[in-house]
Amino acid sequence: MSRRVLPIAAVVVLAGLPLTFGAFWINMVITALIFSLAVFSINLLTGLTGLLSFGQAGFVGIGAYTLGVLAKQGYPPMLAGFYGVLLAMLCGFLLGLPAARLKGHYLAIGTLGFGILVYQLLTNSVDITRGPMGLIGIPTGGIDKQTWYLIMLAVCVAMLAALAYIDRYSALGVVLKMVRHDEIAAQASGINTFAVKLIAFTVSAGIAGLSGALFAAYVRFLTPDLFNEQESFRYMMMAVVGGIGSPLGGVVASVMLTMIPEGLRALGEDNLRLLVYGTMVLFVLWFLPTGIGGLVERLRK
Amino acid sequence: MSVLELTAVSKRFGGLQALSDISLSVSPGEVLGLIGPNGAGKSTLVSCITGVLRIDGGAIRFGDRDIQRMPQHRRARGGIARTFQKVRLADQLTVYENVAAGLASHWFARASGWASVFQPLSAGGIAQSVNRTLERVGLTDVSGAVVKSLPFGRRHFVEIARAIVSEPKLLLLDEPATGLTEDERERLAALVQGIAAAGCAQLLIEHDLELVGRLCHRVTVINQGHHIFTGTPAMAQSEPEVIRAYLGMNQLIGGGSDDARR
Numbered sequence: 001m002s003r004r005v006l007p008i009a010a011v012v013v014l015a016g017l018p019l020t021f022g023a024f025w026i027n028m029v030i031t032a033l034i035f036s037l038a039v040f041s042i043n044l045l046t047g048l049t050g051l052l053s054f055g056q057a058g059f060v061g062i063g064a065y066t067l068g069v070l071a072k073q074g075y076p077p078m079l080a081g082f083y084g085v086l087l088a089m090l091c092g093f094l095l096g097l098p099a100a101r102l103k104g105h106y107l108a109i110g111t112l113g114f115g116i117l118v119y120q121l122l123t124n125s126v127d128i129t130r131g132p133m134g135l136i137g138i139p140t141g142g143i144d145k146q147t148w149y150l151i152m153l154a155v156c157v158a159m160l161a162a163l164a165y166i167d168r169y170s171a172l173g174v175v176l177k178m179v180r181h182d183e184i185a186a187q188a189s190g191i192n193t194f195a196v197k198l199i200a201f202t203v204s205a206g207i208a209g210l211s212g213a214l215f216a217a218y219v220r221f222l223t224p225d226l227f228n229e230q231e232s233f234r235y236m237m238m239a240v241v242g243g244i245g246s247p248l249g250g251v252v253a254s255v256m257l258t259m260i261p262e263g264l265r266a267l268g269e270d271n272l273r274l275l276v277y278g279t280m281v282l283f284v285l286w287f288l289p290t291g292i293g294g295l296v297e298r299l300r301k
Numbered sequence: 302m303s304v305l306e307l308t309a310v311s312k313r314f315g316g317l318q319a320l321s322d323i324s325l326s327v328s329p330g331e332v333l334g335l336i337g338p339n340g341a342g343k344s345t346l347v348s349c350i351t352g353v354l355r356i357d358g359g360a361i362r363f364g365d366r367d368i369q370r371m372p373q374h375r376r377a378r379g380g381i382a383r384t385f386q387k388v389r390l391a392d393q394l395t396v397y398e399n400v401a402a403g404l405a406s407h408w409f410a411r412a413s414g415w416a417s418v419f420q421p422l423s424a425g426g427i428a429q430s431v432n433r434t435l436e437r438v439g440l441t442d443v444s445g446a447v448v449k450s451l452p453f454g455r456r457h458f459v460e461i462a463r464a465i466v467s468e469p470k471l472l473l474l475d476e477p478a479t480g481l482t483e484d485e486r487e488r489l490a491a492l493v494q495g496i497a498a499a500g501c502a503q504l505l506i507e508h509d510l511e512l513v514g515r516l517c518h519r520v521t522v523i524n525q526g527h528h529i530f531t532g533t534p535a536m537a538q539s540e541p542e543v544i545r546a547y548l549g550m551n552q553l554i555g556g557g558s559d560d561a562r563r
Contacts, residue, residue: 171405171427172418178391178402185389188351189406189463190377 015153019146025259026145030218032258033152037211039238039250040159045204047245048176049197051100052108055115056235059088059205061122061227063212068135068222069128077140081213085206092205093198100197115229122224134223138216148218155214156251159207163247241284246293253292257281303328304471304502305350305381310359312345319345320526322359327471327502332493334517334534335506338546342526343506344386347473350504351383352376364470378410382469384460386476392449396440396459398422399448400431403463434466437495439488454485461492471502478509490516514538522546 018029038060045051066084071077099110122129129135143151167173176196179186183193216222234257242253260280264273288295303326312320320342327333335343348354350361352373361369368376390399401422408414420427435441438458443451448459457477464472474493478486486509493516497503507513513520514534522530522537524546530537537543 166419169421169423170419171401171408171422171424174391174394174398174402174422175405175418177394178399178406181391181394182389184353185385186406187373188377188383188385189403190374190467191406191409192372192374195409 018149023145026149028259028262029255030145030148030152031215032255033149033156033251034211034215034218035235035238035258036156036251036254037159037214038208038235039242039254040163040247041204041207041211042235042239043242043244043247043250044163044207045200046239047247048180049200050180051197051200052236053111053204054108054229054232054236055095055111055113055118056204056208057227057229057231058115058118059092059208060212060215060231060235061118061224062088062091063209064216064222064227065122065129065135065212066209067140067213067216068138071138071140071217072135077217081210081217084213084216085209088209088212089202089206092208093202095205096198096201100194100201112229112232115232119224119228122227129222129224132224134221136221138220138222140217140220152214160247160251237281241281241291243288243291243293243295246291246296249291249293249296304364305504306360306362307346307350308360308362310346310349310356310361312342312349312354313357318526320349320356320523323523323526323528324359325521325528325531327504329470329500329502330497331519332497332503332505332517334513334520335504335523336508336510336513336520336537337523340525341523341546343523344475345526346523347383347475347504347506350376350473351381378407380468380470381473382464382467382471383473384457384464384475384477386479388453388456388460390448390456390459390463393447395445395447396435396451396462397431397444399459400434400462400466401427404430404466407467430466434462437465438462438492454481457481457489458485458492465496465501469501471504472496473504473506475506476508477505478507478512486512 018026021029038056041059042053042056045053063081063084066087067077067080070080070083075083095111095114099107099114102110123131125131126133166176175186175191178189179191179193179196186193186196212227215226238254238257239250241257242249242251261273261277264276284291290297306326308324310320310323311318323342323346325333325335335346337343345354349356352368352371352375356369359369360367363376363379363381366379368379371379391402394402404427405418408417417426422428432441432444435444438461440455440458440462443455448456451459457480461472461474461477477489477493481489490512493503493505505513505517517534519531520534520537521528522540522543524542529542529546530540532540
């Protein structure tokens with residue numbers, strides 16, 4: 001009994017801790033949790049179907065800008081965010097139509113191209129997005145940081161719980177594992193593997209879009225640079241450090257990889273800071289090839 | 302009324318005529334043996350029936366429908382199940398989970414099934430079908446075991462369980478006796494007879510001719526893509542063309558290249 005109580009108490013204390021943080025650090029945790037949804041969307045796609053996407057920031061950007069542009073035109077932010085998620089899903093579906101037929105590096109290049117395309121559109125459609133000048137003053141203010149933190153905590157916990165349920169306990173979980181493990185056997189059992197990939201693309205894009213919409217609502221200021229291919233790589237890195245197929249690891253990794261570089265600012269000079277950061281990531285992958293999620297699995301056993 | 306009916310099926314790979322003019326049919330409850338030397342086209346034929354390959358000529362009817370244009374997963378949903386020569390299971394999942402996956406994968410055919418895939422694996426409907434099937438194939442004792450931990454022979458039975466849990470109309474068994482112990486072979490024989498008794502049509506590809514002779518109501522012999530004989534196993538043994546084809550095959554088996562070829 002006490003073996004169960006202790007970890008739960010630790011998690012509750014840890015989850016409550018950011019509420020006591022100053023504005024700077026709580027801000028960091030909130031953005032990390034928002035990013036963790038984008039990381040999660042990569043995890044979902046790669047972990048469940050083995051498909052790689054290097055263009056995830058594109059979907060995040062679509063969600064963010066849809067909310068930003070519509071909210072500035074007077075749409076209620078909730079509705080604008082909903083449209084953002086829908087538009088991201090639509091784009092995910094359309095990208096999935098050709099991309100789900102691609103394999104391995106062809107797919108990686110294809111999705112990378114999509115990310116760049118979205119970035120260029122955001123940069124150059126000045127009439128709509130104001131381009132590099134940035135979208136300023138998105139009218140979603142009035143919520144304090146503590147509340148934002150609790151909202152994000154709830155969203156992440158709900159997402160993790162839903163996925164853990166599907167993965168561990170539901171019939172859908174074993175079907176998806178069969179698809180991932182052996183497409184030929186899955187097809188022979190009546191699964192339309194193309195449809196599964198297409199749905200995975202669509203849902204993953206929707207979650208990335210949600211991440212973007214939440215980001216826009218929270219930060220209330222957008223520039224295209226927040227959604228370039230570097231961001232896509234950052235999400236991918238967080239997903240890998242967290243452990244592909246481990247959503248919880250992804251959340252932990254995105255919080256750590258967002259906060260550590262900031263904490264390292266104490267080291268002062270910028271280049272040294274990034275060097276330490278990069279070396280840390282390398283060491284994690286060296287000693288934990290299955291990421292943080294793999295470590296958690298091992299500890300549990 | 303036959304479950305499966307192939308009429309003059311042919312398949313080419315570039316310049317190679319892999320199948321020419323193959324006709325066969327299987328009725329409910331019947332076990333049809335499909336035999337022939339290596340390279341005869343047995344696996345190609347299975348691929349054409351399951352939809353991995355599209356045929357170049359002829360017709361494939363399943364029940365009352367033409368299925369030669371139907372994609373693989375829709376044929377499977379329609380009731381064509383198969384096992385593989387080389388077992389294809391999710392090794393790190395349990396026996397129960399593998400069989401449950403075979404059941405749940407069929408639910409996507411109807412919109413109403415989309416909601417059911419979210420129910421827990423231990424839900425009554427799933428547990429009932431899976432446990433009944435595991436009992437049929439004699440795997441109840443290892444239901445919770447990870448497939449990887451099972452001896453090789455028993456994995457064949459997991460695959461059969463995954464195939465029959467959805468109650469197919471036609472079961473294609475691709476060399477199910479390979480690597481089985483004597484005990485397991487007998488259990489397989491009883492299982493095939495049980496499946497037939499339940500009304501499922503079966504196509505059995507097998508090199509173990511003793512087993513074929515015992516289990517099959519009829520056998521179809523093909524050689525180099527051509528149909529050379531269909532009849533009872535007893536008749537096959539005295540058919541000169543079958544003997545000629547099999548002399549070649551025995552030499553191949555004797556030469557030990559049987560497995561090396563795959």
